[in-house]
Amino acid sequence: MSVIVLLLIASITVACLFLAAFIWSVKNGQYDDEASAPLRMLFDDKPLNKEEKQL
Amino acid sequence: MSKKENAVSIQCYHCGEDCVDKPILAHEKEFCCEGCKMVYEILNQNGLCDYYSISKNPGINQRIKVRENKFSFLDDESIQQSLTVFKDEKQTHISFYLPQMHCSSCLWLLENLHQLNENIISSKVNFTRKEADIIFNHRNVSMRQVAELLTAIGYEPYISLNDAKQAKPKxxxxxxxxxxxxxxxxxxxxxxxxxxxxxxxxxxxxxxxxxxxxxxxxxxxxxxxxxxxxxxxxxxxxxxxxxxxxxxxxxxxxxxxxxxxxxxxxxxxxxxxxxxxxxxxxxxxxxxxxxKTYEQLSFERDYTSYFPIAVTRVKDEKEETAALPDIKLNDTLLIHNQELIPADGIITRGKAVIDYSFVTGESLPIEKEMGEIVYAGGKQIGSNIEILVVKEVAQSYLTKLWNREDLKQKIRDEERSFVHLLSRYFTWIVLFLSISSATYWYFNDISKMWIAATSVLIIACPCALLLSNTFTNGNILRILGRKHLYLRNAQTIEDIADINYIVFDKTGTLTTGRYNEINYDGMMLSKDLKRKIAALTSQSTHPMSKAIAAWTNESSRMKVVAFEEFAGKGIEGIVDGELITLGSKSYVTGVHAERDVESSVYISVEGKVLGKFGFRNQYRTHIPALIKTLQKKYQLAVLSGDNAGEKNYLQELLGFDANILFHQKPEDKLEAIKSLQQKGKKVMMIGDGLNDAGALRQADVGIAVTENSNNFTPASDAILEAKELSQLYKFIQLCKDNKKVVLAAFIVSLLYNIVGNYFAVQGMLSPMLAAILMPCSSISILLITFGFSNLSAWKMKLK
Known part of the structure; x- marks a missing residue:
């Protein structure tokens, strides 16, 4: 029985962490602009590297 | 002739447009203009040419040059302050609205601004709102330089008076x-x-x-x-x-x-x-x-987002920048080409050709001479002019139009949706059920009384109705949004479904607001005469002259002697020994005309009237087809601020019983809508300009038509992109289906209610039964609403 209580505590803690992460992400504005994030992800850092090499 | 020989058009490497004239060759690439080439060179020097590999020809055409010193107002302390989001010793945060942003290349380039100027610390783009948040080191680079850098690479920031208001709503x-x-x-x-x-x-x-x-x-x-x-x-x-x-x-x-x-x-x-x-x-x-709201759009725009933040003021022969609210009576303002006149004033220098199409609906620019009054809201085309302010910005014609009290008083009753009515009936039934089962158990088994009464209330709340309504509305808003009809809120769907009278504006709504068709009516013009006309008209900057010059399809270098231009009347000049006069009816023929019935230009040679050029508005594609469909179900009307030149055509198009009125002032439009409503009509107004603003707000549904949803539109219930206007009938149908879908989902949920209540009145509603019924009914409602609304959209080919 005590195992179940332990598991309960563990599961609710994990769930709380996710809730906190969700609230943080909303507050952080991650959902404000849904259009640019998927585009931004596709850019590689190549141009940056090029620039460094030139310097 | 050389154009035709160039059968294969060459696309500009930067902006992708056809290089009409000879392409400019540089760096083994073709460019359509010097501007595009320059942007390429800037990017090339800074190793930012990946810009061109992310999207194809991502650039913005640079043929129209932005005036130098345009952003000089950003040197002004107070204007700077009003635009700054945050500032400390080292850096300034600012947010610019960049309407040109359109593709992933733009996003990439704008987020790599720091490679163009090391003093820009970072820039982050919000693509939905077309904004870039830029942080820069203000010790080494000024706000003006940042704005000019953006302009140099083709993203000119749009800064309006509205931006100066502090604290955007969070x-x-x-x-x-x-x-x-x-x-x-x-x-x-x-x-x-x-x-x-x-x-x-x-x-x-x-x-x-x-x-x-x-x-x-x-x-x-x-x-x-x-x-x-x-x-x-x-x-x-x-x-x-x-x-x-x-x-x-x-x-x-x-x-x-x-x-x-x-x-x-x-x-x-x-x-x-x-x-x-x-x-x-x-x-x-x-x-x-x-x-879900369309953040990037604003349905509540007022004149401040149309007005510039600052203008050039001339003081003691010197030009200086003045913030718009600081403009006082008797100031002299310098208005450049394509700039807005911010306050009513008298022209003191230069010749004004003012485009009022947005304010009054008149499709042709109006010429004004020195000493004449110009009203705020018009756009100057052509050379620079100076005006003496006779009314402050807040007192001008345009601002007053906006601040009219009776428009503000229109109370939007957000809760007139039919679901509220339905829920009331539903609530009474549920209460009745609950009380009667309580009474029954009171006499039979008092221990079950409270259980039964509360069980009924638990199982039978009208949440199914609310769910079906919100989900259907949400889905339909999205479907319409994908088709570029953006509604202010969900209530608008029902309002659209209820209308029975549609009123159109003409200029900018049914037509594109440009004159593209010219009909010549009169004696044949010889090739030689056409050449002479071309020579004469090319002397004038008036848009009608330009249109006629293009119509002749001739280019001539013939000498024009004694050329004279009379504002609001016409032009004349001697070409190759012949006196040619072009202009309004009363000017050319001498016959007095009350007011212009149509847009036409008469021509006479040596005093002999040859004929007239009729100017036809260019109607948007598929407008006749749309009207034909709408006619079957709705009464139609046109209210135009323009002259009656198109009356016959429109009457033919809309049918002879349709109400078509011209020379309508903004107030007239508003009153017309009001009187229709008093007759019990549910009116939809479709317009685009400031002159429609009152009517749009008065109407049961006001739809603002715009070429580009990021452009300025007057306050309205919905914003529709002009290219989708032809789909209007389908949009209305979809809104009508909305109600059906809600009802269908509601009926299904009633079945669940009956099952649940069967147990509830007996006092046998177990938590488990409730736990099964609740998600089941919610999910089936979800499926029905999404399924049916998508199905009806798909049937109408709106998907």
Whole structure:
């Protein structure tokens, strides 16, 4: 029985962490602009590297 | 002739447009103009040519040059301050609206600004709002330089008077938080309820109590925090003496919570915490879906987002920048080409050709001479002019039009939706059921009285109706949004479904506002004469002259002697010994005309009238087809601020019983709509300009048509991109289907209600039964609403 209580505590803690992460992400504005994030992800850092090499 | 030989058109490497003239060759690439080439060179020097590999020809055409010193007003301290978001010793944060942003290349380039100028610390793009948040080191680079850098690479910031207002309204995210909390609690309570539903061993009493109390604790945030959304809206409408759909739902939530609390504390049962939090969760989802707003659009724009933030003032022979609110009476303003006249004034220098199409609906620019009055809102075309301010900005014609009291007073009753009416009937039935089952048990088995009465309220709350309504609305808003009809809110869907009279504006709505068709009516013009006309008209900058010059299709270098231009009348000159006069009817023929009935230019040679050029508006594509379809079901009318030149054509198009009025002032339009409404009509107004602003707001549904949804549009219920105007009939049909879908989903949910109530009135509603019925009905409603609304959109080919 005590195992179940332990598991309960563990599961609710994990769930709380996710809730906190969700609230943080909303507050952080991650959902404000849904259009640019998927585009931004596709850019590689190549141009940056090029620039460094030139310097 | 050389154009035709160039059969294969060459695309500009930068902007992708055809290089009409000879392409400019540089760096083994072709460019259409020097501007595009320059942008390429800037990017090339800084190793940013990946810009061209992300999207094809991503650039913005640079043929039209931005005036130098345009951003000199950004050197002004007070203007700088009003635009700055945040500033400390080292850096300044600023947010620029960049309407040119359109593709992933733009995004990439704008976020790599720091490679162009090392003093720009970072830039982050918000693509939906077309804004870039830029942080720069203000010790080494000024705000003006940042704006000029953006302009140099083709993204000219649009800065309007509206930007100077401090503190933009912050987005309210509380609904999302509430949704997150409700979802979290719902999931966990569900999990904790399972053991009891699945028949936990009765001996494990400790465990059962633990589960129940944990559920109780988890339901507290749902009851006190997440549901507050419902409490607030129910309370708001009750305060206005209106019983909205939220009230019975709040009642059900409170009853469910109270009964569950009692059961758990007294140890008699596990309560309905899972059902309660589930229903709150689903309802919040529905609300969030329905209330999705188009952030990048504004339905409440006022004149301030149309006006520039600063203008050039001439003081003691010197040009200086002045913020618009600082403009005083008797100031002299310098207005450049394509700039807006911000205040009513008298022209003191230069010749004005002013495009009022946006303000009055007149499709042709008006010429004004020195000493004449020009009204705010017009756009100067051509050379620079100076005006003496005779009325301050806040007092000008345009501003007054906007601030008219009777427009502000229009109260938007947000709660006239049919679901509220339906929910009221529903609530009475439920209350009746609850009371009668309580009475029945009072006489038969008093212990079951409260159980039965509360069970009915728990199972039969009208949340299914609310769910079906919010989900359908949300989905239809999205479908329409994908088709570029953006509605202000969900209520607009119902309003559109109810209309029976459609009023159109002409200039800019039915037509593109440009003159593209010219009909010549009169004696044949010889090739030689055409050449002479071309020579004469090319002397003038008036758009009509330019249009005629293009129509002749001749280019001539013939000498024009004694050329004279009379504002508002016409032009004349001697070409190759012949006196040619072009102009208005009264000017050329001498016949006095009351006012222009149509847009035409008469021509005479040596005093002999040869004929006239009729100017036809260019109608948007598919307009005749749209009108034909709409005619079958709706009464149509056209209210135009323009002259009656198109009357015959429009009358033919709309039918002879259609009401077509010209020379309508903004007030006339508003009154016309009002009188239609007094006759009991539900009016939809479709317009585009400031002159329609009053009518748009007065109408039951006002739709603003725009070429580009990021452009300025007057306040309205909906914004429609002009290219989709032809789909209007389908949009109305889809809005009509909205009601049907809601009702269908509601009927299905009634079936669940009947099953649930069958057990509830007997006092036999177990928490498990409630826990099965609730998600089942919610999910089937979801499926029905999404399924049916998508189906009807698909049938109409709107998907």
């Amino acid at each position: 987005l309210n995210k509380s609904k999302i938080y509430k949704l997150g909390v409700a979802g979290f609690c719902f999931g966990n309570i569900m999990l904790l309820s399972f053991p009891e539903y699945l028949g936990i061993d009765g001996k494990e009493q400790n465990l059962i109590t633990t589960f129940r109390y944990l559920s109780l604790i988890l339901s507290l945030p749902v009851f006190f925090y997440s549901s507050s959304e419902l409490y607030m809206s129910a309370w708001k409408s009750l305060k206005h003496g209106f019983l909205s759909i939220d009230a019975p739902i709040v009642l059900a939530v409170v009853v469910t919570f109270g009964r569950s609390l009692y059961e758990v504390l007294s140890g008699t049962g596990s309560g309905y915490f899972d059902s309660m939090s589930g229903i709150v969760f689903f309802m919040l989802i529905g609300r969030v879906l329905q209330d």
